[in-house]
Amino acid sequence: MALPTLHYLSHFEPSGYGLSAIAMVRALRNAGYPVRWTPLKRVGYDQVAVMSWPQALTEASHWLRDDESLSDLPALAVVAAVVPLAGAAGFTIAHVAPELLAAVFATAAAESAHFERVAYTTWESDALPVHWLRCFDLCHRLVVPSRFNQAVFAGDLRRPVQVVPHVRRHRTNEFSAPDLVELRSTLDIAPDEFIFYSINQFEPRKNYRALIAAFVQAFSSADKVVLVIKTGSIGWADGPFFEPVQVRQHLQQMLLRMRREIKSDLPKICLIDAANLGGRRMDALHAMGDCYVSLTHGEGFGMGACEAACAGNPVLMTGWGGQLDFLGGDYPGNLPYTLEAAPVWPPERPSFWPSQRWAACSIDGAVQAMQGVVASPDEFRRLALERAESIHMQLSEPSVAAAWATVFAAS
Known part of the structure; x- marks a missing residue:
């Protein structure tokens, strides 16, 4: 059976969200999934802007240039930028905070409106912010990185929540x-x-x-x-x-x-x-x-x-x-x-x-x-x-x- 096509949208930055998304896209590509990867830039509280890959890599040069563990990133971006979405069956994955889900899914709709929508996000207390609860009405599936999160999200949202942990670093820089x-x-x-x-x-x-x-x-x-x-x-x-x-x-x-x-x-x-x-x-x-x-x-x-x-x-x-x-x-x-x-x-x-x-x-x-x-x-x-x-x-x-x-x- 053919693997589904994935449209992965994430922040492209040296934050927890950004770095975990890089590792996740790499893992999915290495597993054989066709992944179209769209890099996002934060614009205010609840909006994002889509970056072209040349723009994204140029703006990231200061945190990429000395990091051998990310040396494959330009090649990964080139491959992930050209995966066709029209006519394919698959999933749009928004790897962002819930406040941004509406903006991200709207951004993705131009190319992958026919895909099922997946939110991949996290939280750090025993209950979700009340203003988050309606955000997840936009997604068909909800995924979190830990069982701790699964219990919190499922308890507040009364819907299935699945766990996919973050990927460990595939390689690290070496030192003498x-x-x-x-x-x-x-x-x-x-x-x-x-x-x-x-x-x-x-x-x-x-x-x-x-x-x-x-x-x-x-x-x-x-x-x-x-x-x-x-x-x-x-x-x-x-x-x-x-x-x-x-x-x-x-x-x-x-x-x-x-x-x-x-x-x-x-x-x-x-x-x-x-x-x-x-x-x-x-x-x-x-x-x-x-x-x-x-x-x-x-x-x-x-x-x-x-x-x-x-x-x-x-x-x-x-x-x-x-x-x-x-x-x-x-x-x-x-x-x-x-x-x-x-x-x-x-x-x-x-x-x-x-x-x-x-x-x-x-x-x-x-x-x-x-x-x-x-x-x-x-x-x-x-x-x-x-x-x-x-x-x-x-x-x-x-x-x-x-x-x-x-x-x-x-x-």
């Missing part, structure tokens, strides 16, 4: 020992310092304040440890108003207050601006780091944790969310938590409301876990390498393509 020594030196990290690292936006859901507080409680300036934070230059202060802030300045003020409170020098914290960290240096951070850590309030899947786990690094993370699909409920790095009401966020167009709950990670639990990893790094590393083997199989291209086949075959 001198490369990593040079990166440590650039960041002023000594060869014998244990590196905790976190890759997230500086916004309320990612809960950086709690992570930094736990790190400061767990260690002192005398300990050979460092926390490396990769984030953007612009972030948001604490609630209830969540004012935009310059992250570096905001972090310096936060650390100054903590130093005054504990009346001693703090352990080392290193901030990396995401604008200065393309795909190659992102992989270098995973290669250099000793333990990925996140006290997130919730993840639909957890891309940063996934890449860290695939690299064989221990992961310490709030034990609630989509990452449990690949880490496992019994993973020793799952941190204790309680559920609490979410704030009104973001303030200008809220999707989180106090009627929803997300996880509040235990600071004491995080402190004990971080101290434990530093005390017994070899044991945690051994367990992480064992888990990496299973994740590589679970999130491989063939496994994920098989999950899509189940979606397409469903009546």
Whole structure:
């Protein structure tokens, strides 16, 4: 039986949505599906613009140029741009946030109006935003990347929801020992310092304040440890108003207050601006780091944790969310938590409301876990390498393509 033709529409950008879409299109192409891929650019809150592939690749040159793991992207784009849709039977897949579904399906209608419409999206609390509920009336099938999401979406929408996990990286950039020594030196990290690292936006859901507080409680300036934070230059202060802030300045003020409170020098914290960290240096951070850590309030899947786990690094993370699909409920790095009401966020167009709950990670639990990893790094590393083997199989291209086949075959 011939495979269905797919019209895949997604953001083309170095975000979680964008990078996971690149990996997904590659996996579907490698599985033999004819895939027409349409790159999208965000235009405001609920609109998108279609980019031509020459335009998309030109605008992406700054985040593609040093990333060997994406070296096949121009060739993939050339092939995926010319797949015919007229007269074919298949599916339009909108890999976007629900607010954009109407715009994306309208964009696709000119070429694939006769296809079944599939929404592929995610969420991070225990209930969907109310304004999302009508968005899914536009799609015939709804797909999410984790069982955590499946339970939330199915519970609120009262309709079938299928799971297709994100694809793990098909390859990563490689580094020599001198490369990593040079990166440590650039960041002023000594060869014998244990590196905790976190890759997230500086916004309320990612809960950086709690992570930094736990790190400061767990260690002192005398300990050979460092926390490396990769984030953007612009972030948001604490609630209830969540004012935009310059992250570096905001972090310096936060650390100054903590130093005054504990009346001693703090352990080392290193901030990396995401604008200065393309795909190659992102992989270098995973290669250099000793333990990925996140006290997130919730993840639909957890891309940063996934890449860290695939690299064989221990992961310490709030034990609630989509990452449990690949880490496992019994993973020793799952941190204790309680559920609490979410704030009104973001303030200008809220999707989180106090009627929803997300996880509040235990600071004491995080402190004990971080101290434990530093005390017994070899044991945690051994367990992480064992888990990496299973994740590589679970999130491989063939496994994920098989999950899509189940979606397409469903009546």
